[in-house]
Amino acid sequence: MTEPVLSIRNLVVEFPFHDETFRAVDGVSIDIMPGEVVGVVGESGAGKSMTGSAVIGLIERPGHIASGEIRLKGERIDNLPEADRARLRGKRIGMVFQDPLTSLNPLYTVGQQLIETIRTHLPLSEAQARQKAIDLLSEAGIPKAGERIDSYPHQFSGGMRQRVVIALAIAAEPELIIADEPTSALDVSVQAQVIKVLKKLCSNHGAAVMLITHDMGVIAQTADRLVVMHHGTVVETGTVGDIIRRPREPYTIKLIDSIPTIKRGEGEIIAAPAANDEGAYVTVNQLVRDFEIGRGSFTKLLPGKVEVFRAVNEVSFTIPRGKTFGLVGESGSGKSTCAKMIVGLTRPTSGQILVDGHDIWAGGAGHQERRKRVQMIFQDPYASLNPRWRVRDIIAEPMRTLGIARNRTEVEQRVAELLRKVRLDPSVMRKFPHEFSGGQRQRIAIARALSSQPAFIVCDEPTSALDVSVQAQVLDLMSELQAEYGLTYLLISHNLAVVRQMSSAVGVLHNGVLVENGPTDAIFDNPQADYTKMLLDAVPDISKVA
Amino acid sequence: MLAFIARRLLQSVIVMLVVAFIAFLVFRYVGDPLANLLSQDATMADYEQARERLGLNQPFYIQFFNFVINALQGQFGVSYRLQQPVSQLILERLPATIELAVASSIIALVFGVMLGIYTALRQRAFSTGVIMTLSLIGVSLPTFLIGIGLIYVFAVELKWLPSFGRGDVVQIGWWRTGLLTQSGLRSLILPAITLSLFQLTLIMRLVRAEMLEVMRTDYIRFAKARGLSKRAINFGHALKNTMVPVITITGLQLGSVIAFAIITETVFQWPGVGSLFVNSVAAVDVPVMAAYLVFVALVFVIINLVVDILYFIVDPRLRDGARSGR
Numbered sequence: 123m124t125e126p127v128l129s130i131r132n133l134v135v136e137f138p139f140h141d142e143t144f145r146a147v148d149g150v151s152i153d154i155m156p157g158e159v160v161g162v163v164g165e166s167g168a169g170k171s172m173t174g175s176a177v178i179g180l181i182e183r184p185g186h187i188a189s190g191e192i193r194l195k196g197e198r199i200d201n202l203p204e205a206d207r208a209r210l211r212g213k214r215i216g217m218v219f220q221d222p223l224t225s226l227n228p229l230y231t232v233g234q235q236l237i238e239t240i241r242t243h244l245p246l247s248e249a250q251a252r253q254k255a256i257d258l259l260s261e262a263g264i265p266k267a268g269e270r271i272d273s274y275p276h277q278f279s280g281g282m283r284q285r286v287v288i289a290l291a292i293a294a295e296p297e298l299i300i301a302d303e304p305t306s307a308l309d310v311s312v313q314a315q316v317i318k319v320l321k322k323l324c325s326n327h328g329a330a331v332m333l334i335t336h337d338m339g340v341i342a343q344t345a346d347r348l349v350v351m352h353h354g355t356v357v358e359t360g361t362v363g364d365i366i367r368r369p370r371e372p373y374t375i376k377l378i379d380s381i382p383t384i385k386r387g388e389g390e391i392i393a394a395p396a397a398n399d400e401g402a403y404v405t406v407n408q409l410v411r412d413f414e415i416g417r418g419s420f421t422k423l424l425p426g427k428v429e430v431f432r433a434v435n436e437v438s439f440t441i442p443r444g445k446t447f448g449l450v451g452e453s454g455s456g457k458s459t460c461a462k463m464i465v466g467l468t469r470p471t472s473g474q475i476l477v478d479g480h481d482i483w484a485g486g487a488g489h490q491e492r493r494k495r496v497q498m499i500f501q502d503p504y505a506s507l508n509p510r511w512r513v514r515d516i517i518a519e520p521m522r523t524l525g526i527a528r529n530r531t532e533v534e535q536r537v538a539e540l541l542r543k544v545r546l547d548p549s550v551m552r553k554f555p556h557e558f559s560g561g562q563r564q565r566i567a568i569a570r571a572l573s574s575q576p577a578f579i580v581c582d583e584p585t586s587a588l589d590v591s592v593q594a595q596v597l598d599l600m601s602e603l604q605a606e607y608g609l610t611y612l613l614i615s616h617n618l619a620v621v622r623q624m625s626s627a628v629g630v631l632h633n634g635v636l637v638e639n640g641p642t643d644a645i646f647d648n649p650q651a652d653y654t655k656m657l658l659d660a661v662p663d664i665s666k667v668a
Numbered sequence: 669m670l671a672f673i674a675r676r677l678l679q680s681v682i683v684m685l686v687v688a689f690i691a692f693l694v695f696r697y698v699g700d701p702l703a704n705l706l707s708q709d710a711t712m713a714d715y716e717q718a719r720e721r722l723g724l725n726q727p728f729y730i731q732f733f734n735f736v737i738n739a740l741q742g743q744f745g746v747s748y749r750l751q752q753p754v755s756q757l758i759l760e761r762l763p764a765t766i767e768l769a770v771a772s773s774i775i776a777l778v779f780g781v782m783l784g785i786y787t788a789l790r791q792r793a794f795s796t797g798v799i800m801t802l803s804l805i806g807v808s809l810p811t812f813l814i815g816i817g818l819i820y821v822f823a824v825e826l827k828w829l830p831s832f833g834r835g836d837v838v839q840i841g842w843w844r845t846g847l848l849t850q851s852g853l854r855s856l857i858l859p860a861i862t863l864s865l866f867q868l869t870l871i872m873r874l875v876r877a878e879m880l881e882v883m884r885t886d887y888i889r890f891a892k893a894r895g896l897s898k899r900a901i902n903f904g905h906a907l908k909n910t911m912v913p914v915i916t917i918t919g920l921q922l923g924s925v926i927a928f929a930i931i932t933e934t935v936f937q938w939p940g941v942g943s944l945f946v947n948s949v950a951a952v953d954v955p956v957m958a959a960y961l962v963f964v965a966l967v968f969v970i971i972n973l974v975v976d977i978l979y980f981i982v983d984p985r986l987r988d989g990a991r992s993g994r
Contacts, residue, residue, distance in 0.1 A: 178893055212895025219893075224886040228985055229908050238904075239894045274984040290894060 133190035148354035161345030169354035216291035220303035222283035226275035233271035243294035281312035339662030380594035382619035402440035409473035446611040448625030456634040497571035501583035503563035507555040514551035520574040561592035687965035695958040744959035765940030772864035784875025806869035815935035832937035878910035919975035
């Protein structure tokens with residue numbers, strides 16, 4: 123038997139706080155063989171990233187390795203002095219971070235960063251290092267690497283930047299790459315390519331990979347073996363196929379069950395509740411939104427030709443009362459601009475939005491109606507709740523401004539009722555948002571959206587900031603509320619699986635154009651537009667393994 | 669880049685016109701200029717004649733136009749108090765102020781950035797605590813108190829340095845410098861330190877805050893994970909990223925130091941534009957005040973322009989940003 127590249131034994135990482143010590147990693151043991159790709163999955167807070175940080179020696183203070191050992195090719199590294207550990211980084215252990223938009227220094231060209239890294243580890247001249255940098259970039263799939271090497275990070279797209287990050291991590295031929303959520307910040311269509319690049323580069327250079335992610339789909343396609351972590355401990359280990367098909371531990375089963383899949387099983391009921399179909403409740407007609415570009419407030423005064431970027435181009439669809447319409451597309455496809463126009467935050471350049479027959483941009487009755495009837499749930503529950511306000515005030519604000527409830531006791535009663543509806547204890551109304559987890563915050567955001575008794579809710583990526591298991595709970599809650607109140611949803615998401623699970627009809631946006639639009643099953647099972655096919659193919663999905 | 673600079677220049681011209689207009693209003697309508705120019709026993713006929721001669725009976729916009737044309741040629745009239753052309757007065761005193769401002773800014777920048785980096789990297793060291801506490805004192809003590817304190821210790825008690833004036837100066841063209849003589853340099857030390865102390869602490873606290881922020885970013889973690897040396901990370905990757913806000917503040921500070929070194933100049937009897945302004949206010953010398961207003965605006969406009977150009981050099985995102993509109 124060959125010796126493992128990385129061997130972690132009973133690793134414990136502790137964070138001492140004033141009164142108690144928090145164990146982020148509690149007795150984890152993992153072995154990674156040469157050239158092997160091992161996936162580490164778990165929810166946020168499971169300790170998977172912390173394990174990765176411990177291996178490369180970058181745990182943020184006051185955290186520290188309390189016990190256990192980490193061996194690299196049999197040599198113990200966790201107790202080395204800091205200077206020796208620093209020498210391992212980049213040279214023998216490389217790391218890829220989650221967000222390619224922030225992991226490159228914006229003020230240096232890609233080439234400068236690559237050459238600096240290469241020359242730190244390898245005895246090469248400037249010119250040799252530059253040549254190696256170009257080779258690495260083209261190997262990572264960056265076209266015209268020789269020209270692009272002198273570009274700055276912001277001149278690359280997210281997917282391209284992540285390729286650069288991978289090239290940087292592999293630059294000094296390390297034996298082990300730790301990839302911490304390498305594709306979570308990317309669009310689905312790009313995800314697949316980046317994973318392929320990561321896998322190819324690592325196998326070309328003989329590096330083993332520790333792939334940390336919460337996305338089972340990514341692991342299913344990439345990893346050889348799987349380690350499931352929960353609360354700082356390893357719950358289950360095994361080959362990917364084994365674990366996905368025959369999970370043994372209850373936590374693993376729960377984790378796998380909560381993943382929405384783009385394949386729909388036989389005999390499964392469509393999530394949308396039966397509602398008496400009385401035609402379109404929301405009608406979006408030929409919606410267009412242009413943005414002027416490259417003009418400051420001052421130069422606008424001067425005459426001249428106006429460059430226009432058309433973010434949304436003649437988008438039309440209808441949503442029947444009580445149904446969910448899913449809008450999918452990559453970042454930059456105009457989904458969020460559509461949402462903003464529909465809730466009345468951005469004025470459309472042209473086109474009409476009718477809610478219950480009223481044009482919401484016509485002013486007068488339609489405008490009033492919109493404020494009551496249309497609400498929105500935002501993506502990031504950490505940013506969408508005012509941190510200085512108590513939950514009660516956050517939920518009560520729409521009631522107060524719209525004059526639905528005025529006196530104090532009535533407001534409190536309604537808030538308590540709403541909190542019960544979203545499965546939170548009414549007593550939490552006196553707390554502040556920071557005292558809640560991401561999933562609980564999103565419930566508060568839903569309660570706030572419900573407080574004006576709307577009929578139509580626009581949900582802009584409502585679960586993309588949440589863990590899979592929490593995502594499942596929030597989606598269930600949304601379905602239940604829809605059944606109870608007969609709500610109409612516009613669900614905007616880049617996650618095709620979520621859209622498939624929730625919506626009865628789907629629209630696919632690409633560069634501002636609605637390329638395809640129709641019943642969910644028809645589009646998922648029999649896509650017509652090339653773009654839709656490409657999008658569906660790119661989705662990493664556990665059903666492809668099982 | 670050129671289009672950007674052209675645009676900024678155009679904006680600067682508009683700012684200067686607005687300021688010139690205010691200066692003109694002050695000049696023209698604060699008191700009657702004739703009352704200051706003519707003797708007390710002048711007749712009404714003398715008044716009419718003077719009004720005709722000075723063009724004060726012309727329509728308002730023509731007067732403003734003439735004011736701008738004169739200002740462009742550096743003519744702001746004659747000081748009531750000293751009976752010399754205002755522009756000559758300001759030019760005579762400008763070198764003193766600029767030398768003081770530049771010296772104090774260099775002190776502030778060098779020590780501010782160094783201490784800022786030090787306190788950011790040694791976050792928990794005892795020395796950091798001491799520096800941070802002292803910096804609070806630097807921020808909160810008023811300039812005149814620091815100046816008087818320094819004079820008391822170094823000029824009165826220790827008798828090491830002179831307490832007022834510029835010392836001996838050397839004339840180079842129209843520029844009268846104190847930097848080439850020993851007494852000139854010795855005279856510069858105390859006022860420059862006094863003036864720099866506030867900026868120094870400000871820059872230091874800013875650099876520290878920015879540096880701590882940058883050290884937490886992903887690209888610094890990634891740089892560490894790539895095994896780059898501490899030096900390369902701290903001084904290459906981190907420091908350059910802290911520079912954008914530091915450039916802004918330092919630029920604006922330099923502007924206010926040139927324009928508003930009034931207190932320091934008064935305490936040290938420094939013969940710069942600041943003390944000229946204070947004396948002019950006391951004597952209601954309106955032409956000097958109006959010219960000073962235009963001068964201060966010009967200093968700020970130029971410095972802002974330089975700061976914006978520096979942004980372009982430091983941050984590549986802005987170079988494209990001007991084109992793509994992001």
